[in-house]
Amino acid sequence: MSIQTADFDYVRTLLRERAAIVLEPGKEYLVEARLLPVARSFGCEGLGDLVRRLRFGGEAPLVTRVVEAMTTNETSWFRDLHPFDALATRVIPDTLRVRAGERRLRMWCGAASSGQEPYTVLMVLAEKFPELAGWTIDFLATDISSEMVAKCNAGRYSQLEMNRGMPTPLLLKYFERDGLDWKVRDELRKRVTFRTMNLAAPWPSLGTLDVVFLRNVMIYFDVPTKRSILAGIRRVLRPGGWLFLGSAESTLGLDDGFERVTEGKAVVYRNRKD
Amino acid sequence: MKALIVDDSRAMRMILARTLKELGFDAVEALHGGDALEQIAVCGPFDLALVDWNMPEMDGLEFVRHVRGTHCADSMRIVMVTTESEAERVAAALAAGADEYVMKPFTKDALSSKLEIIGLALP
Numbered sequence: 001m002s003i004q005t006a007d008f009d010y011v012r013t014l015l016r017e018r019a020a021i022v023l024e025p026g027k028e029y030l031v032e033a034r035l036l037p038v039a040r041s042f043g044c045e046g047l048g049d050l051v052r053r054l055r056f057g058g059e060a061p062l063v064t065r066v067v068e069a070m071t072t073n074e075t076s077w078f079r080d081l082h083p084f085d086a087l088a089t090r091v092i093p094d095t096l097r098v099r100a101g102e103r104r105l106r107m108w109c110g111a112a113s114s115g116q117e118p119y120t121v122l123m124v125l126a127e128k129f130p131e132l133a134g135w136t137i138d139f140l141a142t143d144i145s146s147e148m149v150a151k152c153n154a155g156r157y158s159q160l161e162m163n164r165g166m167p168t169p170l171l172l173k174y175f176e177r178d179g180l181d182w183k184v185r186d187e188l189r190k191r192v193t194f195r196t197m198n199l200a201a202p203w204p205s206l207g208t209l210d211v212v213f214l215r216n217v218m219i220y221f222d223v224p225t226k227r228s229i230l231a232g233i234r235r236v237l238r239p240g241g242w243l244f245l246g247s248a249e250s251t252l253g254l255d256d257g258f259e260r261v262t263e264g265k266a267v268v269y270r271n272r273k274d
Numbered sequence: 275m276k277a278l279i280v281d282d283s284r285a286m287r288m289i290l291a292r293t294l295k296e297l298g299f300d301a302v303e304a305l306h307g308g309d310a311l312e313q314i315a316v317c318g319p320f321d322l323a324l325v326d327w328n329m330p331e332m333d334g335l336e337f338v339r340h341v342r343g344t345h346c347a348d349s350m351r352i353v354m355v356t357t358e359s360e361a362e363r364v365a366a367a368l369a370a371g372a373d374e375y376v377m378k379p380f381t382k383d384a385l386s387s388k389l390e391i392i393g394l395a396l397p
Contacts (some may be wrong), residue, residue: 163384
């Protein structure tokens with residue numbers, strides 16, 4: 001999946017010429033993350049194939065899509081809104097009932113990116129479920145990029161990043177100013193553990209989970225890898241446990257072990273109990 | 275839906291007007307808080323006001339306090355769009371009755387996400 005140096009340099013030059021974007025060496029992960037979906041949608045076998053087509057031909061729609069993919073920041077707080085409503089109205093209430101005995105909630109976010117999603121989940125829990133104060137919450141958030149994991153751990157975001165989807169009352173409650181940036185308050189930050197993890201490599205032990213977030217990452221993988229990841233999730237998700245996927249993703253045709261549940265305007269997947 | 279842009283910078287009014295048009299709003303412009311109150315009286319009601327903080331005659335915070343205090347446009351959602359970014363300032367704007375707060379610089383996506391938060395997303 002990793003990009004060759006010459007291909008990365010070609011993409012850097014293209015972006016500089018077309019969009020005046022300066023991409024520093026070391027941003028290979030960003031190119032990979034942004035351009036793999038483009039490569040797939042244009043029928044390319046991988047990033048090497050995509051860059052080959054850019055070099056020889058460079059058809060306008062492909063160049064445009066590449067530039068757009070590299071310039072659009074898809075990460076935001078409360079991304080798509082509805083999954084977080086479903087988390088509050090269905091998934092957590094159900095989990096509270098199931099886990100009332102041990103008072104322990106175990107969650108995993110498998111595509112943490114720069115941290116907006118796991119921190120959003122924690123804000124939903126803190127705002128809507130004060131009764132969780134007496135519970136043990138194990139929340140692991142992973143990403144393939146060590147640079148992203150470092151950013152998650154730092155919990156520091158620019159004003160541009162904070163503008164994207166963050167309700168202002170929550171900004172004031174859970175963040176503090178740090179120079180020109182905003183920083184997640186420790187009370188929220190200490191409730192999640194960030195670690196690197198490659199979904200396409202053998203997984204470390206994750207224990208038995210109640211809720212899994214794997215949003216907007218399956219689009220990067222081919223069908224056999226998607227199947228392998230979904231099978232892996234079923235193995236670590238308790239029967240009746242919940243899986244969140246991105247709005248353009250589904251288990252349909254990939255894995256029959258999940259039940260599709262509509263909650264409000266969101267779709268959530270549930271590990272079948274049988 | 276109708277929007278009111280309140281900003282003393284012509285360049286910023288143009289940027290906001292273009293962004294709002296792309297988001298499906300018809301926008302009217304005002305140069306400061308006092309001008310905005312006249313626009314509300316003449317062209318209102320508005321669904322949304324995007325309000326700068328630092329302006330001559332009547333600044334953004336004063337405008338928000340006036341609108342909320344006099345109930346002259348209760349249904350109008352107010353979003354502050356400003357370079358003021360200290361937590362105390364943000365808190366003061368919300369306490370005065372602003373519904374949301376956008377810190378400059380911002381992107382169209384960011385503004386759109388804030389409008390969605392306050393229930394003004396267009397289909």
